[in-house]
Amino acid sequence: MKNVTIFVVLFLLAGSFSTAVAEDITLEDLDQRRNSINAAGMLVLGSWSVANIGLNSILYFTTDDDIRYFYQMNALWNVVNLGIAGLGYRGSVRAAPSADLFSALDAQYGIEKALLFNAGLDTAYMMTGLFLMQYAESTSKNPAMFRGYGQSLLVQGGFLLVFDLVMYAIQRGSRNLIEPLVNQ
Numbered sequence: 466m467k468n469v470t471i472f473v474v475l476f477l478l479a480g481s482f483s484t485a486v487a488e489d490i491t492l493e494d495l496d497q498r499r500n501s502i503n504a505a506g507m508l509v510l511g512s513w514s515v516a517n518i519g520l521n522s523i524l525y526f527t528t529d530d531d532i533r534y535f536y537q538m539n540a541l542w543n544v545v546n547l548g549i550a551g552l553g554y555r556g557s558v559r560a561a562p563s564a565d566l567f568s569a570l571d572a573q574y575g576i577e578k579a580l581l582f583n584a585g586l587d588t589a590y591m592m593t594g595l596f597l598m599q600y601a602e603s604t605s606k607n608p609a610m611f612r613g614y615g616q617s618l619l620v621q622g623g624f625l626l627v628f629d630l631v632m633y634a635i636q637r638g639s640r641n642l643i644e645p646l647v648n649q
Contacts, residue, residue, distance in 0.1 A: 534613025
């Protein structure tokens with residue numbers, strides 16, 4: 466499943482760079498592109514989440530050692546990711562068209578800022594994971610839990626960081642399509 470996710474992300478990235486700037490681009494084209502990118506991204510996130518929930522749930526119930534906490538956190542973390550992906554996908558496919566160029570620009574900048582903000586959060590998740598792993602070495606109160614949760618935050622935060630930065634790069638590339646409209 467990991468290879469499928471990487472393939473989908475690379476496919477989205479390749480598609481974003483192969484789009485030529487058209488002279489007759491419309492607001493509807495911009496809205497459709499932004500929302501299509503978001504919808505595809507939410508499908509990638511949702512697929513990652515479903516795979517994590519399924520695999521880590523099975524591993525949790527078939528393992529008796531300390532690694533259970535890693536599997537537990539992965540599954541629980543991705544329940545939240547799946548909810549976000551579902552709501553994000555729904556919002557992308559139901560988005561109302563922009564009323565004017567300024568609305569389209571605002572929506573474009575808004576998604577770019579949200580993705581960069583999320584990348585900051587992803588970094589915080591990873592730092593928290595490192596902290597939990599370090600704390601596990603100095604506590605006698607269930608160190609396996611802190612270690613497993615910390616490892617999970619590193620993995621999940623790392624995936625989300627890459628995901629958000631790739632999505633940002635793709636969305637940022639779409640901004641080049643807006644320039645012909647602004648210059649008119």
